[in-house]
Amino acid sequence: MKEFSFEITKKSAEAPLARVGIIHTPHGKIETPAFIPVGTKATIKSVLPEDFQKYVDSDAVLANTYHLYLEPGNKIVKKHGGFARMMNYNGPTFTDSGGFQVFSLGAAMGVGVSKIAKREDLANQNLEKNLENKNKSFRLKKIFKNNKFFSIDIFFFKKYRLKNKIKLNKKKEEKSLVKISEDGVEFRSIFDGGKHFFTPEKSMEIQHDLGADIFFAFDECTSPFANKHYQIEALERTHRWAKRSLEHHIKLGESEATGEMQALYAVVQGGIYEDLRKESAKVLGEMNISGKSFDGFGIGGSFTKEDMTKILKVTNENLPENKPRHFLGIGEIEDLFYGIENGIDTFDCVSPTRLARNGSLYTKDGRINIFNSKYKNDFSPVCDDESCYAHRYTKAYLAHLFRSKEMIAATIASLHNLHFIVHLVKDIRQSIIEDRFFEFKKSVLGRYKN
RNA sequence: GCGUCGAUGGUAGAGUGGUCAAUUACAACAGACUGUAAAUCUGUCGCCCUUCGGGCUACGUUGGUUCAAAUCCAACUCGGCGCA
Numbered sequence: 001m002k003e004f005s006f007e008i009t010k011k012s013a014e015a016p017l018a019r020v021g022i023i024h025t026p027h028g029k030i031e032t033p034a035f036i037p038v039g040t041k042a043t044i045k046s047v048l049p050e051d052f053q054k055y056v057d058s059d060a061v062l063a064n065t066y067h068l069y070l071e072p073g074n075k076i077v078k079k080h081g082g083f084a085r086m087m088n089y090n091g092p093t094f095t096d097s098g099g100f101q102v103f104s105l106g107a108a109m110g111v112g113v114s115k116i117a118k119r120e121d122l123a124n125q126n127l128e129k130n131l132e133n134k135n136k137s138f139r140l141k142k143i144f145k146n147n148k149f150f151s152i153d154i155f156f157f158k159k160y161r162l163k164n165k166i167k168l169n170k171k172k173e174e175k176s177l178v179k180i181s182e183d184g185v186e187f188r189s190i191f192d193g194g195k196h197f198f199t200p201e202k203s204m205e206i207q208h209d210l211g212a213d214i215f216f217a218f219d220e221c222t223s224p225f226a227n228k229h230y231q232i233e234a235l236e237r238t239h240r241w242a243k244r245s246l247e248h249h250i251k252l253g254e255s256e257a258t259g260e261m262q263a264l265y266a267v268v269q270g271g272i273y274e275d276l277r278k279e280s281a282k283v284l285g286e287m288n289i290s291g292k293s294f295d296g297f298g299i300g301g302s303f304t305k306e307d308m309t310k311i312l313k314v315t316n317e318n319l320p321e322n323k324p325r326h327f328l329g330i331g332e333i334e335d336l337f338y339g340i341e342n343g344i345d346t347f348d349c350v351s352p353t354r355l356a357r358n359g360s361l362y363t364k365d366g367r368i369n370i371f372n373s374k375y376k377n378d379f380s381p382v383c384d385d386e387s388c389y390a391h392r393y394t395k396a397y398l399a400h401l402f403r404s405k406e407m408i409a410a411t412i413a414s415l416h417n418l419h420f421i422v423h424l425v426k427d428i429r430q431s432i433i434e435d436r437f438f439e440f441k442k443s444v445l446g447r448y449k450n
Numbered sequence: 451g452c453g454u455c456g457a458u459g460g461u462a463g464a465g466u467g468g469u470c471a472a473u474u475a476c477a478a479c480a481g482a483c484u485g486u487a488a489a490u491c492u493g494u495c496g497c498c499c500u501u502c503g504g505g506c507u508a509c510g511u512u513g514g515u516u517c518a519a520a521u522c523c524a525a526c527u528c529g530g531c532g533c534a
Contacts (some may be wrong), residue, residue, distance in 0.1 A: 036478080038485075038486070040485095041486090045486085045488095045489080046489075052455080062485075064486075067486080067487095085458090096485045098485095099485075100485040100486090101485090101487095103485095104485090104486085104487080105487075109487095114483080114484065115484045115485075116484055139471080160504085177487085183457050190487040191479075191487085221485075226477050267485090297486075300485070302484095326485090327485090328485040329484060329485035329486095330484055330485085331484055335484075337453060344479080347484095347485095348485060349485080350483090350484070350488090351483075351484045351486095352484095353486085354483060354484085354486065354488065354490085355483065355484095356489095357488075357489050358482085358483065358488080358489080358490070358491090359489095360483075361483090369480085369481080371479090371480090372479090372480080373478085373479070373480095403477095404488095404490075408507045409489080410489055
C-alpha cells in the first residue's frame with residue numbers, strides 16, 4: 001500500500017517558485033500542477049463519476065466536510081468505506097475542513113462578498129438592495145387604501161413616496177449562522193437550523209470518517225474587510241487550531257473508513273497582510289509534534305484580486321519547499337497562471353461546475369453565456385477540442401437544452417468546463433516542463449477576455 | 451334569434467372609479483457567479499427624452515357620465531355557455 005509523498009520533478013527555469021511534481025497517494029498519483037474539481041456532497045453536480053473519469057481526465061476530487069457531516073452524516077459515509085467509495089470514484093481525494101463555512105455562513109452572510117472581493121462593491125451594493133426592497137414593500141402595503149380623503153392628488157402622493165421610501169421598511173439583515181470561540185465554531189445547519197459545534201478535533205474525526213487521501217486542518221477563513229487586529233487574532237487562533245488538528249490526527253491514526261493513513265495539510269491564513277502571511281507560513285511550516293509535521297499546506301482566505309499574487313509569493317517563499325501547496329477555492333483562468341507562477345501545486349474551485357450550471361462556458365476567447373440569443377442559431381460545436389465530450393453537440397442544441405431546462409444541459413456544460421480547466425492546467429504543466437511558461441501564459445491570457 | 455358571462459401588456463392571469471404604464475407568474479433580453487445555503491441570484495421588460503425626472507399612447511371598438519375611467523353607462527364587434 002502506497003503512502004503519501006510528494007516529489008518535485010522539475011523546477012521552472014523561468015519563474016523561481018513554479019514547479020512540476022507528483023503527489024503520490026494510496027489511491028494514485030496527482031501530477032502537479034493540477035486542478036481538482038469539487039464534489040461538495042460526494043458528487044460532482046450533474047456529472048456521473050464514470051463520465052467524469054472518462055471525459056474530464058482529472059487526477060482527483062475534493063468533497064466538503066461540513067456538507068457531508070450534515071448530509072448524510074459522516075458515520076454513514078464511514079460505513080461506505082469513505083466518500084470516494086461511496087461515490088464510486090477510485091482516484092485520489094481531498095476533503096475541505098469546514099473552515100470556509102466559518103466565512104461563507106458567517107462574515108460573508110448576505111454581504112455579497114465571496115472568495116474574491118471587490119472593495120468598492122461592498123459599500124454600494126447594500127445601499128442599492130435596501131432601496132429596492134423598501135420601495136417594493138411600500139407598494140405592497142397599500143397604506144392609503146382606506147383613506148377616503150386621500151384621493152386628492154396622485155402627483156403629491158408620488159412625490160411623497162419618492163421622498164420617503166428610504167425611511168420605510170427596514171431591510172431584514174440576514175443573520176450569521178456561525179459563532180466563533182476559542183474552542184471552535186458553532187454552526188447552525190443550513191438545512192434545518194439545528195446547532196452544531198465544530199472543533200479542530202471534531203473536524204479531524206469527521207474527516208477521518210470521510211476518508212480522503214488529503215485533508216485539511218480546521219481553520220478560520222476571514223473576511224477581507226476585517227481589520228488587521230481581527231486578522232491577527234483569527235490567525236493566532238487558526239495556528240492553535242492547526243496544532244490541535246495535528247495532535248488529534250496523530251492520536252486518531254489511520255482512517256477507520258479506509259484503513260489507510262491520510263495526509264494532513266495545514267491552512268495558511270493572514271488576510272491581505274504580507275507580514276501575517278509570512279508568519280503563518282513559517283509557524284505552520286515548522287509546526288512539529290513529536291517528529292510529525294504537516295504533509296502539505298493549503299492557502300486560504302478571501303482577498304481582492306490585487307492582493308492575491310503578493311500573498312501567494314510571500315507565503316510560498318516561506319513554506320517548506322518540498323511539500324505540496326494547495327490554493328483553496330481558486331480557479332479562474334488567470335488565477336491559475338498566477339498561482340502556478342507563484343508556487344501553487346494544486347487548486348480546487350467550484351467555478352467550472354457552478355458556471356456551467358448557470359449557462360456560462362469557458363472558451364479560449366473568454367466566457368460565453370449560452371443563453372444569449374445569438375446562440376439559438378449557432379451550429380458550431382460547443383467545444384473545438386475533439387477530446388471534450390461537448391464537442392459532439394452544437395451550441396444551438398445546448399442553448400435549447402438550457403432554455404427548456406433539460407437536466408442534461410448542466411451535464412454537458414459541466415463536462416466541458418471541467419475539461420477546459422483541467423486541461424488548461426495540464427497544458428501549463430507541460431509548458432513548465434518545456435520551459436515556455438511565460439510564452440504560454442501570454443498566448444492564453446492575451447486571447448482570453450474576462 | 452333570445453338570455454347570460456366575458457374581452458387587460460408576448461402568454462396566463464390580478465385589478466372593478468383616484469397609491470395604474472397597470473400585482474404576480476411564465477416567456478423574452480442582459481448581467482453576476484472563485485475551499486458550493488447556488489439547475490442560483492440580480493436587473494430590464496408600452497414608446498420617446500440623458501438618469502432623478504418628464505412627455506406621449508394604452509386594459510376589444512366608438513361614444514358618454516365624472517375634477518378623475520382598465521374600473522360606471524350605452525351601442526357595436528368578437529368569443530364561451532345555456533335555451534330555441
